[in-house]
Amino acid sequence: MAVGLSNGRHAVDEEARAEVDVLNSRLEKTTQLTKKIQACLGRLEATGKSVRDVSGPLNGETKRLQTLGNNIDAVIAAIEKLRQPADSKDDEENIIRQGPEKAGLSNYLNSIKRLNKALENMQTSNLRANQQTISDLQRLVKNGNTQLENSFDKLLRSETPRSIEPLHYITKDRPFPLLSQDTISKLSLMNSYVSGNSSSENSLVKIYSEVRSAYLSQTLVNLAYASVNTAKKKSPDAIYRSGTNGIGMYAQAMEGLFVAEYENICNIFMRQDWGPAFQTTCQAPLAELARTLRELNNHIKAHLSTDCYLAYEVTEIMSGLSNNLDTRTGELKSTLASALKPVRETGKMSLAELLDDTRRKVGAIQALPSDGSSMPAVSETMQRLQTMVDFLRPISSIMVSLGDGGWKSITPSNTSTDAIPSLASFDIGADGKEIFAHYCTDTIDILMSALEQKARLLLKGKSVLGVFLANSITIIERMIRDSDLKPLLEGRLGGLDTWRKKAKALYSDSCKEISIHLFDVIHTNRTQRPPSSSNESASIVKSLSSKDKDAIKAKFQTFNASFDEFVTRHKTYSMEREVRQMFAKDAQQMLEPLYNRFWDRYHEIDKGRGKYVKYDKSSIAAVFLSLY
Template sequence: MAVGLSNTRHAADEEARAEVDVLNSRLEKTTQLTKKIQACLGRLEATGKSVREVSGPLTGETKKLQVLGNNIDAVIAAIERLRQPADSKNDEEAIIRQGPEKAGLSNYLNSIKRLNKALADMKTSNLRANQQTMADLQRLIKSGNTQLENSFDKMLRAETPRSIEPLQYTTKNTPFPLLTQDKISRLSLMNSYVSGNSLSENPLIKIYADVRGQYLQQTLVNLAYASVNTAKKKSPDAIYRSGTNGIGMYAQAMEGLFVAEYDNICNIFMRQDWGPAFQMTCQAPLAELARTIRELNNHIKAHLNTDCYLAYEVIEIMSNLSNNIEERTGELKSTLAAALKPVRETGKSSLAELLEETKRRVGALQTLPSDGSPVPVVSETMQRLQTMVDFLRPISSIMISLGDGGWRSGAAANASMDGIPSLASFDIGADGKEIFAHYCTDTIDALMSALEQKARVLLKGKSIWGVLLANSVTIIERMIRDSDLKPLLEGKLGVLETWRKKAKAYYAEACKDVSMHLFDVIHTNRTQRPPSGSSESASILKGLSSKDKDSIKAKFQIFNASFDELVARHKTYSMEREVRQMFAKDTQQMLEPLYNRFWDRYHEIDKGKGKYVKYDKSSIAAVFLSLY
C-alpha cells in the first residue's frame, strides 16, 4: 500500500520537473528572440537615420513641385477666364447694338455690367496680349452708356408733355400730374446703373433737368406774362387792390408743379442727388420768375404811390411760396430770396419814400382853396393808410425789420432784410401793430405840418388857415373811424387833437379882433352897482360924459361892422359839418357873453332906435345859431 503511494508521488514529481524543463527551454528561446529583436531594432534605427538624411531634400522638392503645379493650374484657369470676354465679345456686342428697347432693359444692363467686369479683370491681368480686346470692350461700354443715356432721354421726353394748363389744377385744387409708375421704374433702373458706375457727375441729372425744366417753364410762362400784364391798369391813378394781380395764381401753380417734380426726382434718383437734381430742374422756371419780379418791381417803382401795395403782396406771396417749398423739399430758399430781393428792397424803402412823397405833393401845390375846403392829398394819404391795413402782415414784417421810426431820415436805407422772412415774422403781434400805428401818426403829422406851411404861404388870414387844418383833421379822423385803422390807432391820436387845437387857435384870432370892441375902460362915479336891465344901462349912461358916450357909440358901430364881416366870412368858408359846428360854438362862447354884458351896460345909447345898437340879445343869439 505504501509502495503504491510512493510510486504515485514519484510519477507526479517527474511530471512537474518535465514541465519546468519545458518552461525553461521556452524562456531561453524568448531571451534569445528578445536579443535578436533588440539587435534588429538597433540596425533598423541606424538604417532609418540614413533614410531620413536621404529623403528630407526629396520631400522639399516634392512640395515645390506641388506649388508649381498649382500655380500652373491657376494660370491656366486665369487664361481661360481672360479668354472668355474675348470669346463672348461678339455676343455682348450684339446685345449692345440692339439697344435697351429691343434687347430689353434688364438684359441690356446686365450685358454692360458683364463688359465692365471683363474690362476690370483684364486691367488687373495687365497682359499686353489683351490690349486690343480691352480697347474693344471700352468702345462697347462707351457705346452702351451713350445708348442708355439716349434711351433715358427718349423715354423721359415721350412721357413729358410740352406744357399743361396749370389753372386746371390750381382752380380745382388738385395735385399736378406725376410720371407714370412704369416709366419711373424704368428710369430709376437706368439711373441705378449709371449713378453706380459714374466716376463724376451723374449725366442723367442734366438730361432730366433739361427735359423737365423746359416743361415746367413752358407750363408757367403764361402765368408769368399774366402777372406782368395784370399790373397795368386802365386808370394810372387807381390804387392797387389785393388779389388783382396774377402773381398769386403764378405762385400757387409753381408750388404745385415744383412739389410734384420733387416727388418724381425722389422716385428716380438716389438720395444724394435729390437736391442737385431738383435745383437744376427748377433753374429755368426760377429764372423766368426772377425776370417777372424785376418787371413788376419796375412798374411798382414807377407808380409807388398807388402800387406800393403790390410790392407788399408780392413779398407775402413769394415768402409763403419759399416757406412751403422749403418745408416740402428743403430746397430753393436762397434762390427764391434772390429772386424776391428787388421787390423786397422796394417794399422796405417805400415807407420812407411814401412819407416824403406826401410832403412833396403838398409842397408842390400852387394854390389852396380860398374857402378852406380840404385838398385831395388829405383823403388820398388816408386811403393809402387804409389800404395798407389789407397788407398788414408783410408790412408788419418790413416794419419789424426797420424798427420803430426806421422810416425816418433815411434810416430805412440802413435796415437789413436780405433773407426771406420766416413764417414767424409774418405773425402780426403787438410790435408790428404798434410800429404801424406809429408810422400812421408820423404820416398824419407830416401831412398836417406840410399843409400848415403851405397855407401860411398861399392863404391870407389865420382864420382860413384854421378852417383848412380843421377840415383836414376832421376828414382824417372820419377816415380812421370808418375803416380798419380804428382798432389800430385807437388811443394813439393825440397828434390829431394837437392839430385841432392849433386850428381852433387860428380861427379864434378873428373872434379876438371882434371881441376887442366889446371891452370898455369907462368907469362911473357910482359906488353901488346899478340895477340890471334897461335901468342899469340908463343909469350907467347918465354917468358918462359926451366923449365916453361917443366912444360907446363908435364901439357899437365898429363891432356891428366887424361882427357882420365875421359872420359873412364864416358862411363863405367850406367847412365839414363837424368843423362848422365847432367853430360856431367857439365863436358863440367867445363873443355872446361879452356882447350881452356890453349890451346890458350900453344898449340905451340910442334909445332903441337901432342907429348904433344893431343887435339885441335875442337877435344876436339868432345870428350865432345861424352859424351852425
C-alpha cells in the same frame, strides 16, 4: 536473427551520416552566402553614402518643380476663365445692339453688368493677350451706357408734355400731374444701374433736368407774362389794389409744379441726387421768375406812390412760396430770397419815400383856395395809409425788421438783405401794429406840418389858415374813423388834438378882436349900487356922461360892423360840416355872453331906434345859429 539486427543498425547509421553530410553541405553554402551578403552590405553601405550625398539637393529641386507645376496649372485655369468673356462677347454684343426696348430693360441691364464684371476681371489680370478683348468690352460698355442714357431720355420725353395749363389745376384745386408709375419704375431702374456703376456725377440727373426744366418753364411762361402785364393800369394814377396782379396765381402754380416735380425726383433718383436734381430742374423757371420780379420792381419804382403796395404783396406771396417749398422740399430758399431781394428793398425804401413824396407834393403846391378848402394831398395821403392796412402783414414784417422809426434813417445801404422773411416774421402782433401806428402818426404829422408851412406862405389871414388846417384835420379823422385804420390808431391821435387847438386859436383870433368892442371901461358912481330892475340899462345910460355915451355908441357901431364882417366871412369859407359847427360854437361861446352882458347894460343908448344897437339878444342868437 542477430545478423538481421546488425544490418538494421547499420542502415540507420548510414542514413544519419547522409543527413549530416547534407547539413554540412548546406552550412557551407550558408557561410558562403553570408560572406557574399557581408560583401554586398559593405558595398551597399558605400553606395548609400554616395546616394545620400546626391539625393539632398535633388529633393529640394523636386519640390520647386512641384510648386511651379501647381502655379502653371493655376495660370492655365485662370486663362481658361478669362477666355470665357471673350467667348460670350458676341452674345452680349447682340443684346447691346438690340437696345433696352427690344432686349428688355432687365435683360439689357444684366448684360451691361456682366460686361462690366468681365472687363473688371480682365483689367485685373493685365495680360497682354487680353488687350484687344478689353478694348472690345470697353466699347460695348460705353455703347451700352450711351444707349441706356438715350433710352432714359426718350422715355422721359415721351411722358413729358410740352406744357400744361396750370389754371386748370389751380381753379379746380387739383394736384399737378406726376409721371406714371410705370415710367417712374423704368427710370428708377435705369438710375439704379447708373448710380451703382459711376463714381462721378450722375449723367441721368442732367438729362432729367433738361427735359423737365423745359416743361416747367413753358408751363409757367404765360403766368410770368401775365404778372408783368397786370401791373400796367389803364389809369396811371390809380392805386394798386390787393390781388389785381397775376403774381399770386404765378406763385401758386409754381408751388404746385415744383412740389410735384420733387416727388418725381424722389421716386426716381437716390437720396444724394434729390437736391442737385431739383435745383437744376427748377433753375430755368426760377431765372424767369427773377426776371419777372425785376420787371415788376422797375414798374413799382416808377409808380411808387400808387404801386408800392404791389411790392408789399409780392414780398408776402414770394415769402410764402419760399416757406412752403422749404417745408416740403428743404430746397430753393436762398434762390428765392435772391430773386425777391430787389422788390423787398423797394418795399423798405418806399416807407421813407412815401413820406418824402408827401412833403414834395405839398411843397409843389402853387396856390391854395382862398375859402380854406382842403387840398387833395390830404385825402391822397390818408387813402395811402388806408390801403397799407390791406397789406399789414408784409408791411409789419418790413417795419419790424427796420425797427420802430427806422424809416426815418433808411438808405439803400441799410435796406439790403439776402434773408427772406419766415412765417414768424409775418406775425402781426402788438409790435407790428404798434410800429405801423407810429408810422401813420409820423405820416400825419409830416403832412400837417407841410400844409401849415405852405398855407402860411399862400393864405392871408389867420382865420382862413385856421379853416384850412381844421378842414384837413377833419378829413384825416374821418378817413381814420371810416376805415380799418380806426382800431390801429385809437388813442394815438394826440398829435391831431394839438393841431386842432392850433386851428381853433387861429380862427378865434378874429373873435377876440371883435370881443374887444364889448369890454367897457366906463366907471359909474361906485358908491351907487347898480340897479337890478328891468330898467337897468336905462339907469346905467342915464348915469353916463355925454362923452361916455358917445363911446358906447361907437362900440356898438364898431361891433356891428366887425361882427357882420365876421359872419359874412364865416359863411364864405368852405368848411367841413364838423369844422363849421366847431367854429360856430366857439364863436358863440366867446361872443354871445359878452354881447348879452353889453346889451343888458347899454342897449337903451339909442332908445330902441336901432341906430346903434343892431341886434338884441334873440336876434344875435339867431345869427349865431345861422353860423352852424
